[in-house]
Amino acid sequence: MNGSRLNDFLTLSREHPWALAPFRESLPDGSDIQVWDTGVLCIEPAAPGNTDIVISCGIHGNETAPIELCERILRAIVAGELACRQRLLLIFGNPAAMNLGVREVEENLNRLFSGAHARGGRHSRERERAARLEQYVRRFFEGGAGAERLHYDLHTAIRPSRYEKFAIYPFTHGAPYRRRQLALLSAGGVDTILLAHGPTTTFSYFSAHQFGAHAFTVELGKVMPFGQNDSRRFAAMEQSLMQLIGRPDWQPAPFDPERVRLFRVCREVTKHSGQFGFTFADDVANFTAFPHGTLLARDGEREWRVEHEQEAVVFPNAKVAAGHRAALLVIRTDATDLLLD
Numbered sequence: 147m148n149g150s151r152l153n154d155f156l157t158l159s160r161e162h163p164w165a166l167a168p169f170r171e172s173l174p175d176g177s178d179i180q181v182w183d184t185g186v187l188c189i190e191p192a193a194p195g196n197t198d199i200v201i202s203c204g205i206h207g208n209e210t211a212p213i214e215l216c217e218r219i220l221r222a223i224v225a226g227e228l229a230c231r232q233r234l235l236l237i238f239g240n241p242a243a244m245n246l247g248v249r250e251v252e253e254n255l256n257r258l259f260s261g262a263h264a265r266g267g268r269h270s271r272e273r274e275r276a277a278r279l280e281q282y283v284r285r286f287f288e289g290g291a292g293a294e295r296l297h298y299d300l301h302t303a304i305r306p307s308r309y310e311k312f313a314i315y316p317f318t319h320g321a322p323y324r325r326r327q328l329a330l331l332s333a334g335g336v337d338t339i340l341l342a343h344g345p346t347t348t349f350s351y352f353s354a355h356q357f358g359a360h361a362f363t364v365e366l367g368k369v370m371p372f373g374q375n376d377s378r379r380f381a382a383m384e385q386s387l388m389q390l391i392g393r394p395d396w397q398p399a400p401f402d403p404e405r406v407r408l409f410r411v412c413r414e415v416t417k418h419s420g421q422f423g424f425t426f427a428d429d430v431a432n433f434t435a436f437p438h439g440t441l442l443a444r445d446g447e448r449e450w451r452v453e454h455e456q457e458a459v460v461f462p463n464a465k466v467a468a469g470h471r472a473a474l475l476v477i478r479t480d481a482t483d484l485l486l487d
């Protein structure tokens with residue numbers, strides 16, 4: 147594919163950070179590659195398998211390891227080293243934020259889905275982008291006949307984590323959690339799962355709720371600048387995504403409850419004002435548990451204390467905008483009775 151504009155699609159997207167005119171190319175194996183917008187590319191194989199897969203990364207611009215991982219996968223497809231045998235929508239979420247090396251330019255893109263971009267009477271570039279990403283995901287899922295819909299929204303965390311790789315299983319409104327999905331995540335090295343406690347405005351919840359996709363926010367490690375990630379730490383996820391894309395008959399090892407840690411989100415800590423602060427240090431890792439009664443955070447008169455025997459903090463971030471989630475509080479759970487094949 148010499149001379150193809152797809153040879154360096156990420157650079158092309160970063161050169162046109164908010165919009166890119168659509169174009170299409172085909173691969174020697176007959177696959178059709180359609181660029182829908184900056185950072186958004188749909189691959190239609192000539193004879194697709196029955197899984198429609200969305201892989202997104204860079205929804206937060208400074209979370210570079212998943213961006214590098216997706217770039218490697220795309221390069222392998224374009225070079226003909228990886229045959230894409232499932233319909234695939236690949237999304238590099240926020241190229242403008244990548245250019246600035248920041249999580250967001252004006253607003254947190256991952257709080258703007260499920261129509262949140264249209265609420266609050268405000269305008270921002272991320273709101274425009276969220277609205278368009280919603281349309282692309284809709285076009286992709288509604289344009290396919292796949293029996294199974296998957297969406298992996300790949301991230302890295304600001305803090306280190308006691309369990310380095312973990313996934314958020316969006317709220318299912320009472321539907322059972324799927325063992326097969328946990329087995330797929332486990333094959334990718336993700337052995338810790340957070341069961342969300344309610345609807346959110348994240349990208350993964352949008353795909354799960356609107357399109358019945360098995361969708362997950364997947365945390366692969368800690369945020370690092372471009373070029374400073376150790377690709378070996380992401381190899382298991384990269385391999386499993388390649389198997390999913392390239393081998394429709396591939397099955398992960400069966401779900402093993404001994405290998406998977408389940409946590410349930412019990413509460414969310416919301417920042418209300420500029421007075422908000424945590425009582426613990428900035429380098430305290432995700433999943434650090436505190437004993438019952440410990441004061442975790444204050445916001446003026448408001449206090450958050452540990453209410454369970456062992457409650458752990460995930461994503462504590464005092465710098466979020468007022469009104470946003472500043473942390474999740476989670477507890478270990480044995481929800482294996484809630485799992486379905």
Ligand SMILES: O=C(O)CCC(=O)N[C@@H](CCC(=O)O)C(=O)O
Pocket residue numbers: 206256301302303304305314348350363461462463
């Ligand atoms: O490390 C952090 O504080 C944030 C890492 C991150 O971006 N996490 C996602 C989780 C989304 C979800 O709850 O499904 C986010 O905060 O958007």
Ligand SMILES: [Zn+2]
Pocket residue numbers: 205206209301302
């Ligand atoms: Zn993120």
